[in-house]
Amino acid sequence: MPAARVFDIEIARAVIDRKRSTPGAALPILHDLQNQFGYIDDSALPLIADALNISRAEALGVVSFYHDFRRKPLDGRLLKLCRAESCQAMGCEDLVAHLETRHGIVPDDAESVASIHVETVYCLGNCALSPAALLDGEPIGRLDSDRLDAIVAKAREQTR
Amino acid sequence: MAAAIASEARRRGLDFSIVRTGSRGLFWLEPLLEVETPEGQIGYGPLVAEDAASLFEAGFLVGGGHPKALGRINDIPYLAGQQRLVFARCGVTDPLSLDDYRRHHGLAGLARALTLGPEATVEEVVASGLRGRGGAGFPTGVKWRTVAGAQAEQKYVVCNADEGDSGAFADRMLTEGDPFLLIEGMAIAAVAVGATMGYVYIRSEYPHAFDAISRAIDQARAGGLLGASVLGSGHAFEVEARLGAGAYVCGEETSLLESLEGKRGQVRAKPPLPALSGLFGKPTVINNVLSFASVPWILEHGAKAYAGYGVGRSLGSQPFQLAGNVRHGGLVELPFGVTIRELVEGFGGGTRSGRPIRAVQVGGPLGAYFPETLFDTPLDYQSMAGAKGMLGHGGVVVFDDTVDMARQARFAFHFCAKESCGKCTPCRLGSIRGAETVDKIIAGKDRQKNVELLRDLCEVMTDGSLCALGGLTALPVLSALDHFHEDFAKAPARVAAE
Numbered sequence A: 001m002p003a004a005r006v007f008d009i010e011i012a013r014a015v016i017d018r019k020r021s022t023p024g025a026a027l028p029i030l031h032d033l034q035n036q037f038g039y040i041d042d043s044a045l046p047l048i049a050d051a052l053n054i055s056r057a058e059a060l061g062v063v064s065f066y067h068d069f070r071r072k073p074l075d076g077r078l079l080k081l082c083r084a085e086s087c088q089a090m091g092c093e094d095l096v097a098h099l100e101t102r103h104g105i106v107p108d109d110a111e112s113v114a115s116i117h118v119e120t121v122y123c124l125g126n127c128a129l130s131p132a133a134l135l136d137g138e139p140i141g142r143l144d145s146d147r148l149d150a151i152v153a154k155a156r157e158q159t160r
Numbered sequence B: 001m002a003a004a005i006a007s008e009a010r011r012r013g014l015d016f017s018i019v020r021t022g023s024r025g026l027f028w029l030e031p032l033l034e035v036e037t038p039e040g041q042i043g044y045g046p047l048v049a050e051d052a053a054s055l056f057e058a059g060f061l062v063g064g065g066h067p068k069a070l071g072r073i074n075d076i077p078y079l080a081g082q083q084r085l086v087f088a089r090c091g092v093t094d095p096l097s098l099d100d101y102r103r104h105h106g107l108a109g110l111a112r113a114l115t116l117g118p119e120a121t122v123e124e125v126v127a128s129g130l131r132g133r134g135g136a137g138f139p140t141g142v143k144w145r146t147v148a149g150a151q152a153e154q155k156y157v158v159c160n161a162d163e164g165d166s167g168a169f170a171d172r173m174l175t176e177g178d179p180f181l182l183i184e185g186m187a188i189a190a191v192a193v194g195a196t197m198g199y200v201y202i203r204s205e206y207p208h209a210f211d212a213i214s215r216a217i218d219q220a221r222a223g224g225l226l227g228a229s230v231l232g233s234g235h236a237f238e239v240e241a242r243l244g245a246g247a248y249v250c251g252e253e254t255s256l257l258e259s260l261e262g263k264r265g266q267v268r269a270k271p272p273l274p275a276l277s278g279l280f281g282k283p284t285v286i287n288n289v290l291s292f293a294s295v296p297w298i299l300e301h302g303a304k305a306y307a308g309y310g311v312g313r314s315l316g317s318q319p320f321q322l323a324g325n326v327r328h329g330g331l332v333e334l335p336f337g338v339t340i341r342e343l344v345e346g347f348g349g350g351t352r353s354g355r356p357i358r359a360v361q362v363g364g365p366l367g368a369y370f371p372e373t374l375f376d377t378p379l380d381y382q383s384m385a386g387a388k389g390m391l392g393h394g395g396v397v398v399f400d401d402t403v404d405m406a407r408q409a410r411f412a413f414h415f416c417a418k419e420s421c422g423k424c425t426p427c428r429l430g431s432i433r434g435a436e437t438v439d440k441i442i443a444g445k446d447r448q449k450n451v452e453l454l455r456d457l458c459e460v461m462t463d464g465s466l467c468a469l470g471g472l473t474a475l476p477v478l479s480a481l482d483h484f485h486e487d488f489a490k491a492p493a494r495v496a497a498e
Helices: A009-019 A026-037 A042-052 A056-065 A092-103 A145-159 B002-012 B049-057 B098-103 B108-116 B118-128 B140-149 B170-177 B179-193 B207-222 B253-260 B289-301 B303-307 B340-347 B381-386 B405-419 B430-443 B447-464 B468-472 B474-483
Strands: A077-082 A116-121 A133-135 A138-140 B033-037 B040-044 B069-072 B156-161 B197-202 B238-243 B284-288 B317-324 B330-335 B357-362 B369-371 B395-400
Touching: A009 A026, A009 A042, A026 A042, A026 A056, A026 B238, A042 A056, A077 A092, A077 A145, A092 A145, A116 A145, B002 B049, B098 B179, B108 B118, B108 B179, B108 B289, B118 B140, B118 B179, B118 B289, B118 B303, B140 B179, B140 B284, B156 B179, B156 B253, B156 B289, B170 B179, B170 B207, B170 B289, B170 B317, B179 B197, B179 B207, B179 B284, B179 B289, B197 B207, B197 B253, B207 B238, B253 B284, B284 B289, B289 B303, B317 B340, B330 B340, B340 B357, B340 B395, B357 B405, B369 B474, B405 B430, B405 B468, B405 B474, B430 B447, B447 B468, B447 B474, B468 B474
Parallel strands: A077 A116, B156 B197, B156 B284, B197 B238, B317 B395
Antiparallel strands: A077 A133, A133 A138, B033 B040, B040 B069, B317 B330, B357 B369, B357 B395
């Protein structure tokens, strides 16, 4: 996952123009914007609305519907932690508790400014190796508290 | 691991080729390495990078003995006990080599479909008895027949690769391990119904699968499997991979179509059926990954051969996925009719924690929880429905005796609330009221009254929801309540988290 970069309206315009004529372009454009900047800046919404001939409300409606799209910049690393049934059966909720008590990290905390963000996801399709996670897009199986400690320590090291 | 082997080989001045295959579905033995020898493929696993040197010392290149040697891979009971039709190539071939795919019977199904012609191809799929593997189990051939009969200047083929069920990973494994099979299946559908454009909608939680299918599509185009003339037949067919954005409900077909059109993934009311008015309002074949991936085998070997597998009206093979607290988690492809017990105790070898199995959830977050007394239920569409469950996508999740089933019931509502598209009230509000009601039961407030209320709510959600998300949430809830009622009657000492 590319690091968050400063939002630039001209770059955003170019990104949007690249795919505006693709059928059903909204999701591909939003993914491209998020890849470019790490999030979707609200000032891109009128541009999207204009390019796709939809209202701003509709553009906002699409962005806010999908869990993936972030509307604030993200610094640091992103750990997507699976909390669905298969991972529950292998103790993912213990890992969530460990994150909070040991590291003060609460999943899905929008106000968090930590060097590592933890997001809840439901299923990464790695259920034979639960508990599963995705660290900046790389799958991790059989996650345990030691590995979690190492990931958090490394993330904090990198942002120091 | 591959890098460690390659560097060790360089150090020793040895020359051999390393092929990165897909997964065999033997996850507890991975990373798994196989060596081609005159005696067959010899396996070694589960490996760590530090094993590289000792493997060379043991002479693994000729199948030498090593503490992690597994013998002939095809003799491993877990694999030997399966009947792999769809997953025959997965873990054997180089997933991104079209030549390798052809060498292993790839494209034989499409070639036969082109010889048979569209009508006969559709009828072959009808005769095979193949039912949608995504969960609903609708006959695939009948769906294709409807699209084939529709008049329109543009038709679409859409692959639903938004496999969101916990415990299910067959779509991911296949898309990463044998992506050409999926493309071939979609191409057969396109030729059969007269569609020229296809989309694979794949969830963003599967970045590697998205990468694999995107690269495979490029190669298929370069190799003449896609493009203006599929294998020189004159049929045009293009495929594009699209990434979802973390919405479980987009696995529901009409919600997926909305999402592909660039809208919020809200469910559409049916009718009209997607087969008549689907993507951009045009006739659309929309099937799951495993449905498309079953078709090439059917065309290659004939409908009769396929229908020879399975039981009753559940014909063919089903890739089951063993997950959760299980010793030998992995992919087990078998004809329908195998029992839960044969899967979780036989193949799975019991729990990973070593504790007794208490519950097994079949069919993802909307599937029922089964107690030990029902483990002899066969896994096919009818038997599952008879036991008030469903097969879904074939995911089987094992829980040991530490599980609290009241909390699992609460989670079912919580999940539904979080993933509801919001269009219909029973799902949007019912799920929240459901979680609150389970909380009251756990806390010991008016238990009897609240259990009655819970059952009533489940009935409303089942009958009144627009799609399966709200409509099937009652399955995990009621199965937990019916089979594990003691967990709802505990002293209210512990308060549910969240």
